[in-house]
Amino acid sequence: KYKGMFLDRVMFDSNTSSTAPFKFVVGSNSVxxxxxxxxxxxxxxxxxxLVIPSILGYGTEGSLGKIDPxxxxxxxxxxxSSKPGPARK
Numbered sequence: 001k002y003k004g005m006f007l008d009r010v011m012f013d014s015n016t017s018s019t020a021p022f023k024f025v026v027g028s029n030s031v032x033x034x035x036x037x038x039x040x041x042x043x044x045x046x047x048x049x050l051v052i053p054s055i056l057g058y059g060t061e062g063s064l065g066k067i068d069p070x071x072x073x074x075x076x077x078x079x080x081s082s083k084p085g086p087a088r089k
Contacts, residue, residue: 002035003076007051012066021080032057035075044082050075 001021004013015022024030026039034052042048052073054060062069 001078001080005074005076007072007074009074025085027085032073034073035077038075039077039079042077042079044079047076047078050077 001016001018002014003011003016005011026036029036032052034050034056037056038048038050038052052075054070054072057073058067058069058071060069062071067073
């Protein structure tokens with residue numbers, strides 16, 4: 001589960017009221033790089049607050065008029081469940 005905010009804590013996205021958690025595969029480029037990197041250090045049941053610099057967020061492009069270019073972000077996340085991926089060689 002996650003809550004995405006600007007540094008002034010104004011929320012721009014969240015799934016905390018949803019019954020279905022947000023699912024993604026680490027390393028699949030399906031989320032911003034800062035989230036991908038941050039969850040690598042977490043375990044199931046863990047909670048974290050991640051401050052993500054714009055270069056690991058939406059960079060110089062921003063996001064669909066919701067997030068301005070070069071904007072650092074704050075995410076509060078909880079790992080509800082996780083599954084190990086295939087072993088790396």
